[in-house]
Amino acid sequence: MILIADNLTVTNSAVQRALDEKDPEPIRQLVKRCEAAGAEAIDINSGPLVRDAENRMTFLVDTVQGVTNLPLLIDTASPRAIEAALCACRKKAIINGFSLEPAKREAVLPLAKKYDADIIGYLLRPDGHVSSSADERLQIACAVYEACCKAGIERERLILDPIIVPVAWQDGNFQNREVLSVIRRLSDLLGFPVRTVAGLSNLTAAAGPQGEKLLLESAYLCMLAEAGLSMVLMNIFHQETVRAARACRSLMQPGVFAWEEI
Amino acid sequence: MILIADNLTVTNSAVQRALDEKDPEPIRQLVKRCEAAGAEAIDINSGPLVRDAENRMTFLVDTVQGVTNLPLLIDTASPRAIEAALCACRKKAIINGFSLEPAKREAVLPLAKKYDADIIGYLLRPDGHVSSSADERLQIACAVYEACCKAGIERERLILDPIIVPVAWQDGNFQNREVLSVIRRLSDLLGFPVRTVAGLSNLTAAAGPQGEKLLLESAYLCMLAEAGLSMVLMNIFHQETVRAARACRSLMQPGVFAWEEI
Numbered sequence: 001m002i003l004i005a006d007n008l009t010v011t012n013s014a015v016q017r018a019l020d021e022k023d024p025e026p027i028r029q030l031v032k033r034c035e036a037a038g039a040e041a042i043d044i045n046s047g048p049l050v051r052d053a054e055n056r057m058t059f060l061v062d063t064v065q066g067v068t069n070l071p072l073l074i075d076t077a078s079p080r081a082i083e084a085a086l087c088a089c090r091k092k093a094i095i096n097g098f099s100l101e102p103a104k105r106e107a108v109l110p111l112a113k114k115y116d117a118d119i120i121g122y123l124l125r126p127d128g129h130v131s132s133s134a135d136e137r138l139q140i141a142c143a144v145y146e147a148c149c150k151a152g153i154e155r156e157r158l159i160l161d162p163i164i165v166p167v168a169w170q171d172g173n174f175q176n177r178e179v180l181s182v183i184r185r186l187s188d189l190l191g192f193p194v195r196t197v198a199g200l201s202n203l204t205a206a207a208g209p210q211g212e213k214l215l216l217e218s219a220y221l222c223m224l225a226e227a228g229l230s231m232v233l234m235n236i237f238h239q240e241t242v243r244a245a246r247a248c249r250s251l252m253q254p255g256v257f258a259w260e261e262i
Numbered sequence: 263m264i265l266i267a268d269n270l271t272v273t274n275s276a277v278q279r280a281l282d283e284k285d286p287e288p289i290r291q292l293v294k295r296c297e298a299a300g301a302e303a304i305d306i307n308s309g310p311l312v313r314d315a316e317n318r319m320t321f322l323v324d325t326v327q328g329v330t331n332l333p334l335l336i337d338t339a340s341p342r343a344i345e346a347a348l349c350a351c352r353k354k355a356i357i358n359g360f361s362l363e364p365a366k367r368e369a370v371l372p373l374a375k376k377y378d379a380d381i382i383g384y385l386l387r388p389d390g391h392v393s394s395s396a397d398e399r400l401q402i403a404c405a406v407y408e409a410c411c412k413a414g415i416e417r418e419r420l421i422l423d424p425i426i427v428p429v430a431w432q433d434g435n436f437q438n439r440e441v442l443s444v445i446r447r448l449s450d451l452l453g454f455p456v457r458t459v460a461g462l463s464n465l466t467a468a469a470g471p472q473g474e475k476l477l478l479e480s481a482y483l484c485m486l487a488e489a490g491l492s493m494v495l496m497n498i499f500h501q502e503t504v505r506a507a508r509a510c511r512s513l514m515q516p517g518v519f520a521w522e523e524i
Contacts, residue, residue, distance in 0.1 A: 173513060173517075173519055216512065216524070218484075219484045219509035219510050223487075226442065226485040247478050247481035251438065259474055
């Protein structure tokens with residue numbers, strides 16, 4: 001399970017300010033801290049980027065690449081910004097992501113094809129809402145896969161996100177167990193080893209006590225790891241959760257166990 | 263998932279000494295500490311009890327019952343001591359346990375029938391060795407279930423233990439993933455909701471750094487919880503692991519999530 005930092009986001013006011021002021025230093029420091037904390041990839045969440053989208057995304061990608069060689073995820077709703085990022089990336093990036101919403105699908109899928117990029121497909125309904133069950137998510141997975149095939153994207157490029165929901169939702173526990181079931185069933189359903197990703201921070205979105213949030217996050221991460229999740233998007237500064245992830249990796253690896261690997 | 267303390271064991275020298283000296287106080291204190299730490303049942307592991315088996319077991323049961331109303335597990339290889347314990351228990355106890363080893367099966371199963379006690383069946387080979395795969399454990403489960411039926415024991419009395427192995431074993435990780443698979447498949451296989459138990463302390467038996475042991479224990483416990491384990495036998499003084507168990511319970515409960523329950 002690859003650990004992707006979700007910390008570089010414009011919802012962090014320091015990142016937003018650095019972006020507004022085109023000041024690379026706070027972003028550099030943040031990325032270095034993410035890598036030191038255990039990040040194995042960096043999600044660049046620039047938000048909708050309504051103004052000056054291409055330049056702002058290019059600035060972000062250049063700044064991040066200036067201090068790390070980690071793989072990058074391009075996380076923006078703006079197709080123009082995605083393309084600018086893909087042009088700026090020195091290594092292959094991951095587009096994060098697209099759903100069956102017609103506008104997103106039509107704008108984003110051709111970019112994955114054009115730049116031969118990995119792309120995350122959200123298992124959301126075409127209207128953008130979260131689906132109600134594992135079975136519905138699996139139906140959506142089939143449609144997402146077909147959309148990729150039609151766009152000429154190789155199946156190995158596709159990474160599916162079953163969408164973790166907040167525990168605070170009325171059916172949050174049910175949905176998050178369905179997520180585990182989806183992760184277990186996707187490869188059998190689609191007939192090849194499907195890569196998966198999930199956004200762990202969403203689990204404890206909304207108000208709640210911090211200690212308990214961290215506990216829930218670690219516990220659910222272990223369940224995700226056992227279900228076979230390929231990549232997790234998480235707050236990499238939650239060191240308890242990073243340690244839990246390492247313990248899972250040690251327990252799940254097929255070879256002989258070694259204490260040194262934890 | 264019910265948390266059973268495995269702390270009351272003669273491998274603890276203070277317990278052994280208290281037992282030798284028939285001094286109830288150290289045992290009372292230990293049991294009170296277990297209950298305060300979150301134990302929901304107490305395993306009384308008196309070892310083989312070669313000398314004076316009945317009196318020693320009766321002393322243990324009486325002492326424990328004197329300070330707690332928690333359910334008790336009778337964990338000894340001596341059939342005479344098991345029977346003494348079942349006679350001394352005010353509430354129904356759980357016999358921990360029996361395997362397909364002919365001597366054990368023949369001596370212990372009739373006691374479960376006679377005292378209408380719950381009984382744990384170990385998914386071990388008839389020669390006492392750990393089986394090599396999930397499929398073999400499931401075959402053994404069928405044989406254990408049949409042995410219970412033949413002994414006239416109601417199926418609701420049976421609790422199956424798929425046998426966690428130390429991570430340090432050459433195939434430890436493989437076996438422990440098979441254990442998860444067995445827990446998931448038992449009810450479908452036997453055709454009724456099968457209760458399960460597992461001994462978590464065995465995971466990190468053998469030498470290793472304590473911090474990493476606790477991490478592995480918590481991570482694997484979350485996997486066991488998600489697989490549907492009914493009861494876990496554990497060191498109840500490992501508060502990190504107890505907290506992880508509570509987080510799992512909160513994530514797994516079918517109703518609406520509440521922070522207060524963690």
